[in-house]
Amino acid sequence: MKNILISGGAGFIGSNFIPYFLEKHQNYKLINLDLLTYAANLENLKEVKNHSRYKFIKGDICNREFVEFIFNEYNIEGVIHFAAESHVDNSITNPDIFMRTNVNGTFTLLDVAYKHWMQKPFTYKESFIGTDVLTSANGEVKVSLPRFHHISTDEVYGTLGETGLFKETTPYAPNSPYSASKAASDMIVRSYHETYGVNTVVTNCSNNYGAKQHDEKLIPTIIRNALKGDSIPIYGDGKNIRDWLYVLDHCRGVDLVYHKGKSGETYNIGGKNERTNLQIVDKICTILDEKMPRSSQHLKYKELITFVEDRVGHDRRYGIDASKIEKELSWRADEDFESGIVKTVEWYLNKYSGGFK
Numbered sequence: 001m002k003n004i005l006i007s008g009g010a011g012f013i014g015s016n017f018i019p020y021f022l023e024k025h026q027n028y029k030l031i032n033l034d035l036l037t038y039a040a041n042l043e044n045l046k047e048v049k050n051h052s053r054y055k056f057i058k059g060d061i062c063n064r065e066f067v068e069f070i071f072n073e074y075n076i077e078g079v080i081h082f083a084a085e086s087h088v089d090n091s092i093t094n095p096d097i098f099m100r101t102n103v104n105g106t107f108t109l110l111d112v113a114y115k116h117w118m119q120k121p122f123t124y125k126e127s128f129i130g131t132d133v134l135t136s137a138n139g140e141v142k143v144s145l146p147r148f149h150h151i152s153t154d155e156v157y158g159t160l161g162e163t164g165l166f167k168e169t170t171p172y173a174p175n176s177p178y179s180a181s182k183a184a185s186d187m188i189v190r191s192y193h194e195t196y197g198v199n200t201v202v203t204n205c206s207n208n209y210g211a212k213q214h215d216e217k218l219i220p221t222i223i224r225n226a227l228k229g230d231s232i233p234i235y236g237d238g239k240n241i242r243d244w245l246y247v248l249d250h251c252r253g254v255d256l257v258y259h260k261g262k263s264g265e266t267y268n269i270g271g272k273n274e275r276t277n278l279q280i281v282d283k284i285c286t287i288l289d290e291k292m293p294r295s296s297q298h299l300k301y302k303e304l305i306t307f308v309e310d311r312v313g314h315d316r317r318y319g320i321d322a323s324k325i326e327k328e329l330s331w332r333a334d335e336d337f338e339s340g341i342v343k344t345v346e347w348y349l350n351k352y353s354g355g356f357k
């Protein structure tokens with residue numbers, strides 16, 4: 001049984017990942033370290049709350065002493081690092097917390113992992129840089145180093161014009177404080193592989209959608225506002241494009257990269273589902289018109305759409321080339337947007353059936 005530290009497991013993606021991973025792999029105990037910021041919701045983990053191979057710990061990835069304590073106490077043998085401040089709009093009004101959590105927090109977690117895994121009881125030898133093999137202090141024992149998997153975003157690549165896709169080799173050009181903080185953390189992870197030989201992998205994924213997402217994000221906002229009869233706000237002309245990835249497809253991708261990805265490599269994960277924000281709203285409104293018609297049959301949900309002032313520095317288009325993870329690790333998105341969005345709307349209809357909090 002190996003203990004894996006999942007950071008930020010009470011957030012949107014983490015709370016989808018933990019039940020999936022517990023079920024899929026019987027040989028891991030998952031230690032979920034989460035600060036429970038406004039973005040967290042432990043309700044989303046109630047299905048695993050009493051699972052024998054799951055433990056929740058409230059704590060801050062920036063708190064070095066506490067992170068060291070957890071590594072020692074639970075002999076952590078792998079990290080999957082989701083914890084972050086993740087909402088671009090918040091990063092524009094309050095960038096400080098993004099630098100603290102995403103940059104310093106990633107550094108702290110990584111540095112503690114490096115020191116825990118590679119400085120005791122094994123001595124670091126320059127010759128193993130780029131591999132995941134160590135030589136022990138008292139012999140030539142080869143061991144596979146524990147892995148540090150950093151979850152990142154396609155936003156680090158900046159914005160695309162009408163054509164082209166982000167590849168793993170696309171130069172970084174982050175435009176928001178959020179994407180800049182994620183880009184910085186990606187670089188720190190890279191440096192710990194190149195300098196110290198830490199067994200790292202990084203995944204850069206596109207916009208996730210699915211169950212358990214915080215109300216502040218686009219898709220839950222559309223559904224909630226529509227159901228409440230409030231206006232549905234769309235930034236600018238609504239033509240910004242994102243490449244949507246069903247969250248459980250993302251979880252499968254993380255699982256594959258964690259287990260089979262090459263040390264020191266990065267992998268893009270995307271669903272090949274480019275849609276404008278307007279297309280997203282249109283689709284959701286159409287599904288709601290069918291599943292939960294408005295009180296008067298003449299009223300359509302689309303009538304609630306309201307265009308609001310654009311986000312500052314709003315990237316125009318993201319699109320992912322996922323051919324590396326597809327070819328090397330045989331990953332494919334199971335869900336296309338048409339099927340994934342129906343499941344998603346159904347989940348939120350169920351969530352809001354008890355009222356709006």
Ligand SMILES: NC(=O)c1ccc[n+]([C@@H]2O[C@H](COP(=O)([O-])OP(=O)(O)OC[C@H]3O[C@@H](n4cnc5c(N)ncnc54)[C@H](O)[C@@H]3O)[C@@H](O)[C@H]2O)c1
Pocket residue numbers: 007008009010011012013014033034035036037038039040041059060061062081082083084085086087101105151152153154182205206207208209214
């Ligand atoms: N959601 C997306 O569409 C998307 C796309 C690409 C990449 N990502 C990345 O995936 C990861 C997870 O995203 P998400 O949407 O689940 O985010 P989220 O905001 O829903 O959840 C983040 C979680 O991290 C926790 N957290 C925040 N600061 C912490 C700290 N200092 N110490 C410990 N825990 C802390 C929060 O309490 C929360 O539970 C992030 O790294 C994000 O950058 C997300």
